Amino acid sequence: MSGGPRTGDRAGTETVLLDDAPLTVDQVVAVARHGAVVRFSDGYARRVDAAADLVTRFLDDRTVVYGVTTGFGDNYTETIAPEDALRLQENIIVSHAVSVGAPIPEDQVRAILVVMLAHLGAGRSGTRLETLELIRALLEEHVTPVVPGAGSLGYLALEAHIALVLTGRGQATVDGDVVSGAEALRRRGLTPVRLRAKEGLTLLNGIMSITAVAALVAHDLRRAVRQADVIGALAFESLRGTTRALDPRVHALRRYPEQAASARNLVRLLEGSAIAELHRDHRVQDPYLLRALPQLHGSVRRSFDDAARVVDESLGSVGDNPLLFPEDGDAVMAGNFDGTSVGLAMDAVKAAAAVLAHHSERRTDRMVNSTVSELPPFLASTPGLNNGLMIPQYTAAALVLEMRGEVSPASVESIPTSAGQEDPVSNAHLAAQQAYRSVDRLQYVLAIELLAAAQAADLLEDEVGVSGSPALRAGRDTVRRLVPTAPVDREFGRDIEALRTFLTSDDLVAAAESVTGPLE
Structure with a gap:
């Protein structure tokens, strides 16, 4: 996401513009440690909207897509009714928010948030722009989810604690206080999101936290x-x-x-x-x-x-x-996570x-x-x-x-999980x-x-x-x-x-x- 940190619309604050170029290490550090703000290009928004529209089409057509019309992990054989699609996404974040112990440092959480924005903004996941805008606002308003650091194999648990805050659950640090996710959002005038089809899965999945x-x-x-x-x-x-x-x-x-x-x-x-x-x-x-x-x-x-x-x-x-491949109307279940x-x-x-x-x-x-x-x-x-x-x-x-x-x-080291599916x-x-x-x-x-x-x-x-x-x-x-x-x-x-x-x-x-x- 090109150009490196640039002077933004806040006086003295750098801006990282997410567009068509890959995010860089220096940009991650600028956001995570130096308070750079994140902005989305028009192309970014178009990609995100196209992928979100494809998810809606899958749901309407009852197309079999993992995590959209099926359960998760070894439950992939279970079909989910359209009326339960929203509940499915809420269930994945509350059930997966199980990392434990001392929280990871603030710079790690902020780094994960900006990498989330980069990866989910590629237009291959189906996360709505509204949800990504809330993640961006957490960074800009210095609302930092509390993320226990032990008990994650590589993804899922850490990201679930972040996703909780987006929905008004969990805990976050704001103004030096640890408060509920709902209170943290309220203090900054932000509104929780109601996750739509596939969004809970996309917020948890992949290589976002380890890459950050x-x-x-x-x-x-x-x-x-x-x-x-x-x-x-x-x-x-x-x-x-x-x-x-x-x-x-x-x-x-x-x-x-x-x-x-x-x-x-x-x-x-x-x-x-x-x-x-x-x-x-x-x-x-x-x-x-x-x-x-x-x-x-x-x-x-x-x-x-x-x-x-x-x-x-x-x-x-x-x-x-x-x-997701909106240009082809297709979804591919594979192993990039x-x-x-x-x-x-x-x-x-x-x-x-x-x-x-x-x-x-x-x-x-x-x-x-x-x-x-x-x-x-x-x-x-x-x-x-x-x-x-x-x-x-x-x-x-x-x-x-x-x-x-x-x-x-x-x-x-590896221990099988999800009834051997993973x-x-x-x-x-x-x-x-x-x-x-x-x-x-x-x-x-x-x-x-x-x-x-x-x-x-x-x-x-x-x-x-x-x-x-x-x-x-x-x-x-x-x-x-x-x-x-x-x-x-x-x-x-x-x-x-x-x-x-x-x-x-x-x-x-x-x-x-x-x-x-x-x-x-």
């Missing part, structure tokens, strides 16, 4: 891998790494473009570093962690890029069942994120370990009296262990949620490495009497505006939280790029 969560993951990983190059370069410099390992001739002999890109980033980030020049021949070769930094980061970058391609394809897809592709991508992301976090934590460990860092123990100015960054490394290690605990692929099931929801949690932990691990690398750089510059690279200095200056050098012990937990929040922006990379130009 995966889009947030893809966005955050794209940022994290570029930040890792900057933070890794600062640690490389602080640990007296030799730039000989960054020789472009080396990376030309390995046909991995992502590795070469990371190597070029490191070269540019370290350009002009008197510290790097001073230590160019400090060792015959560095430890693996420094010497192979481009190879390590490049491998992770490849995995993230592969997953991002799957997410892009899913954002531009339609995952409903049955699918399957989420295996997204689940496998998120499983791969979990592993890659854990690998990147492990490398980051190992660099932190080297910086605080005086036996290999050639710096004061735990980067404390007066070790013994002060503990320095001893315990933040413990935190990073614990976070890496948590990430490893969720690396086992969720997509290989066998296998993708379990993609679990994979996406685990990937989302992994990204959160990765950001903390990178924040801890950044905390240590900035402290190490300060100490090393004082020791050797020369400066690091201008690009890394620019990045470190942004850090120091939030977190000053630590001459004595303090509440480092606050520093970690501040830097983790900092890493949810592009400010670190932007500061380095103000010197280097755009990094890859």
Whole structure:
């Protein structure tokens, strides 16, 4: 849905126009996290109306169409009378709203809502424009359905809790209060919808929720891998790494473009570093962690890029069942609702994120370990009296262990459902949620490495009497505006939280790029 976020009709508010082009990751994030409003093009409305008219024709003609004139799941053999069609749609949302536990975060709910609008607006589902307008209004008016996060195999349950709110049921957050769906709509002057034929099914079906969560993951990983190059370069410099390992001739002999890109980033980030020049021949070769930094980061970058391609394809897809073809007057019962592709991508992301976090934590460990860092123990100015960054490394290690605990692929697990009619099931929801949690932990691990690398750089510059690279200095200056050098012990937990929040922006990379130009 083309054009990216644009300035909309609300002053200072971006607009995402849904038209003929696929929704993008950046547009999902703009709506989910930054309050961009959604608008529909004329073509969008025409597609939606044509599909809704076809559903009405099926109902009038008593055409056998799954979920319109039949029951659901293993009840597909049961015929539904026309007078019961509306009740059927209400029954599916109230019976399927059975996910449990703590609610998923607001950005996930908003991401699901905008992906719903994109997928259902393709004109292959039969959802009426009136219903889609109410979903759009939930986003614009910041009415966020309360969606319990546990107990979904990949779709149905999460979406059912959202659909409840559209009908005045369930619960939603509005103005910071958790209220009934009916009260939330009333506060914003919105009217519940009465679902028509097929609408309950289309609101629940497909790959909307897993794609939405995966889009947030893809966005955050794209940022994290570029930040890792900057933070890794600062640690490389602080640990007296030799730039000989960054020789472009080396990376030309390995046909991995992502590795070469990371190597070029490191070269540019370290350009002009008197510290790097001073230590160019400090060792015959560095430890693996420094010497192979481009190879390590490049491998992770490849995995993230592969997953991002799957997410892009899913954002531009339609995952409903049955699918409508108004131009042919036809409905096809098939399997586009399957989420295996997204689940496998998120499983791969979990592993890659854990690998990147492990490398980051190992660099932190080297910086605080005086036996290999050639710096004061735990980067404390007066070790013994002060503990320095001893315990933040413990935190990073614990976070890496948590990430490893969720690396086992969720997509290989399947338990048959619906009396064997749904066998296998993708379990993609679990994979996406685990990937989302992994990204959160990765950001903390990178924040801890950044905390240590900035402290190490300060100490090393004082020791050797020369400066690091201008690009890394620019990045470190942004850090120091939030977190000053630590001459004595303090509440480092606050520093970690501040830097983790900092890493949810592009400010670190932007500061380095103000010197280097755009990094890859």
